[in-house]
C-alpha cells in the first residue's frame with residue numbers, strides 16, 4: 001500500500017518535471033521571440049535612413065568636367081575646400097547634407113547667393129569660372145521630394 005503511494009507520488013513528480021521542461025522550452029521560445037521583436041524597429045529605422053539619405057551626392061564640375069563627387073548625408077564631415085580654375089577660385093563648404101559656395105573671386109558672386117543647398121536637382125553655378133555644383137539623389141529621394149512639393 002505504501003509502495004503503491006510512493007509509486008504514484010514518483011509519477012506525479014515525473015509529470016511535474018515534464019511540465020517544467022515544457023514551460024522552460026516555451027520560456028526560451030518567448031524570450032527569443034521578444035529579442036527578435038525588439039530588433040524590428042531598429043531594422044526599420046536603418047532601412048528608412050538608407051532609403052531617404054543614402055544616395056544623395058554633389059557633383060562638382062569645372063568646364064563640364066567632373067572634378068569630385070561628395071556624398072551628402074548627416075554623417076558627412078563638415079569641410080571647406082577651394083576649387084581652383086584658370087579663371088579664379090571658389091571656396092566650397094560642405095556641412096551635414098548641404099553644400100554651397102561661400103566665397104569666390106568672380107565678379108558677380110552669383111554663385112554665393114543660393115547659400116548651402118541640399119535638394120536633389122538643385123545647382124549652384126559660377127558662370128565666370130564655369131564651376132557647377134549639382135545635387136543628385138537616388139530615384140527614391142527625388143520621388144519623395146516631388147511628393148512633398150506637390
Ligand SMILES: [Zn+2]
Nearest residue numbers: 104106111126
Ligand atoms: Zn561665381
